[in-house]
Ligand SMILES: Nc1ncnc2c1ncn2[C@@H]1O[C@H](COP(=O)(O)OP(=O)(O)O)[C@@H](O)[C@H]1O
């Protein structure tokens with residue numbers, strides 16, 4: 376069996392082709408990059424995806440060396456994500472499924488990240504830290520669901536980083552978070568910022584307003600550099616993430632950690648998590664930007680798993696939803 | 711403050727001597743009972759009384775200044791808020807001694823089980839269970855009305871004293887002082903999540919906690935309105951990416 380997966384819930388659009396044994400045959404993607412200081416808006420993002428999606432499907436087939444006759448199902452992202460971009464991808468998925476006469480499988484984007492991470496690293500039952508532009512969750516599997524132990528009570532960590540990058544007018548190419556990470560390496564001074572952990576939950580909005588205000592003041596009077604601010608912001612946000620991950624590990628008795636989602640390719644976050652995990656005698660599983668960042672294979676793979684467990688999605692139910700919680704999905708393919 | 715006074719006394723008198731390198735010297739017959747995320751907890755005998763020792767250790771993954779700041783403020787908040795809680799009529803263990811340099815607190819030991827154990831053992835009669843849930847609601851109401859936000863409300867941080875089934879609140883390291891409705895609402899939200907993740911099979915237990923909170927808190931109205939908002943925020947968050 377071979378699955379073709381389509382992902383485009385945010386500003387990346389990608390097509391992945393995955394074989395039943397987990398081999399990724401092709402996984403091309405295209406990113407919608409906005410000018411410095413600007414975020415991406417639903418309408419323009421959807422247009423971007425419309426422009427690139429069909430070409431990505433053709434490129435993926437070619438790279439994988441397969442024909443439409445080899446494809447067993449079309450997996451697409453049902454949500455969560457931005458309405459317009461999600462619908463764009465769902466329309467293409469429906470069309471391909473009709474054209475090639477293969478079933479559709481709707482996939483939860485967050486579950487896609489988790490299953491991709493498990494497949495690529497071989498982590499069996501880790502505590503998962505899922506950190507991206509729209510999500511911040513600490514997850515562990517129990518009784519057929521990915522249960523959320525801790526999460527942000529306001530904005531996502533990636534959103535906090537992206538918005539601070541906008542304040543500093545950093546480039547969005549390849550991503551604002553990547554440019555913060557590079558700049559932070561030159562940071563010399565640690566500036567004290569609020570630190571907000573509540574139980575296993577975190578809150579970032581107070582930190583963002585504090586650092587935005589501090590940036591205006593400290594950059595003007597020369598008491599800090601943009602690099603110092605990026606460094607301090609990363610140190611603070613990531614310490615919070617490592618702390619709640621460790622709390623979840625202590626709580627569930629889980630020995631391993633897996634980091635997924637776009638912020639997961641940040642090397643400083645991986646380094647800090649690595650220190651925590653080694654002190655506990657546990658193991659860290661992390662993945663690089665090919666799989667951390669939204670891509671088609673992360674949708675194709677769980678789509679294939681779900682299909683094998685009889686979870687195809689009828690055309691009449693092949694809708695999208697902007698909000699779709701990780702713990703809403705019944706995980707039929709795990710014990 | 712009475713606690714730092716107790717700490718001074720302890721470190722000057724020889725029999726109360728506590729070594730910084732090995733903080734459990736003052737504790738006899740000690741046994742490690744929990745190796746948590748940020749602290750080790752031992753139980754033993756201190757000055758002839760059953761005691762619990764909680765030592766925070768430094769975390770190498772975070773920046774040293776951040777680490778020092780968190781360890782110190784949590785130690786200080788834990789001791790302060792426990793005293794405040796007692797003044798508000800909420801039971802907490804007595805603080806026997808504080809060792810700032812070793813980030814260690816000695817508490818009176820509460821004989822009993824955690825609410826988590828009590829609820830999951832299934833041994834509670836329905837009436838006793840309801841009474842316990844109501845006691846949780848009224849204790850949180852008293853804390854909140856007194857401006858104490860616990861910060862880490864879970865069923866592991868609430869104990870049931872064996873002698874009289876009284877509720878004892880512990881683990882105030884993440885506590886803060888606030889009378890803002892949002893802070894109280896988030897405190898309740900954290901507890902609700904703990905109930906739903908650990909005790910989902912026991913039915914809607916948290917409803918009884920909330921009902922009792924409403925009955926006992928003077929400011930229940932703005933807090934519970936905010937609570938509804940915080941809950942909605944969780945469900946409505948955009949989650950793009
Ligand atoms: N005073 C006490 N009496 C009896 N048991 C206690 C006491 N304090 C803590 N414990 C036990 O130790 C555990 C951990 O203590 P806690 O203060 O909650 O530390 P942590 O921050 O690591 O959770 C509690 O869940 C409880 O079982």
Ligand SMILES: [Mg+2]
Nearest residue numbers: 866867880881
């Ligand atoms: Mg505790």
